[in-house]
Amino acid sequence: MGEILQRIQQRGKEIGLSEQALSKEAGLSKDGIRNWRRRFQAGDESAGANVTSISKVAAALGVSELWLLYGVEEDQPRPTVAIAGAVGAGAMVPVFDAYEKGDGPQVECPPQLSPHGIVAVEVQGDSMEPIYSAGDLLFYTRETPDGVPAEAIGHRCVCEDVNGMGWVKQVRSGSERGLFNLISLNPGADNQHDVQLKWAARVRMHLPADMARRA
Known part of the structure; x- marks a missing residue:
């Protein structure tokens, strides 16, 4: 959003339009x-x-949405995000490239997100139905390489347990400090209790499989 605001300011100055006038x-x-x-x-x-x-x-500024969002023109390729691997929604899935290495397949970055620091993972399993289905993509940012930040508790997160398995679950506090309950949304799926996690990051955006544009 910071970059979008910079481009708004830049273009507004070029055409002599104040922020208040542009808003109107x-x-x-x-x-x-x-x-x-x-x-x-x-x-x-x-x-x-x-x-x-x-x-x-963008229309009021006389520029394309693509330029306002990313600083590129229509004939330039859209920014992409690395698909880091898969996370289990019921299935046990090893994490194989969990943190911003960028060597995996790519997907076009949704226009609501900046591509900087964003990672995508693919859902496997059905324990998070009806919200997340197998093949859907989840986008997240890891603020720190390890640990579970307080703001992740109570939210749907991408996470990795101490055994190297990747999950998408609602993360709740466990019975002791450092332990967490991983809650499924599908009422027919199992929950996991008092799990040790290496890290967890809130899901920032969900993209159904049929809407993802892979590069």
């Missing part, structure tokens, strides 16, 4: 873009922007 032209509230900037500076990575509002701002 794009059909946002008069402080719409200023509020994006404030929220981003406060730590909100998306700043409350969505695909529709980004499209309207």
Whole structure:
């Protein structure tokens, strides 16, 4: 979002359009873009922007959505994200390239995300139905190489246990410090209790298998 705001500022100066005037032209509230900037500076990575509002701002600036999102033109290839491997949603799946090595297959980065620091994994199994199905892609960012951050607790996460198995589960605190319960969404699937995890990262975005554009 920081890069998008920089491009908004750059293009606005080129055409002599203030943020307030641009917000009005794009059909946002008069402080719409200023509020994006404030929220981003406060730590909100998306700043409350969505695909529709980004499209309207791009039109008001006279630029393509692709340029506003990524700084590239329509005839240039879209940025891609590495598919790091697979995670089990019921199936036991070894993690084989779990952290931003980028050597695996690639998928086009969804326009809602910046490709920087993002990793994708493919779901195997059905324990997270009806939300995540086999073959779907999940996008996440690991803020730290190890450990389970407090903000991950209670949320759907990509994680790796001490045995090297990768999972997508809702992560909850276990019976003791350092232990975690891995909860399935499918009522017919098993949960795992008091599991030791190497790391966990919240799922930032889910892309159904039929919507993924592999490079």
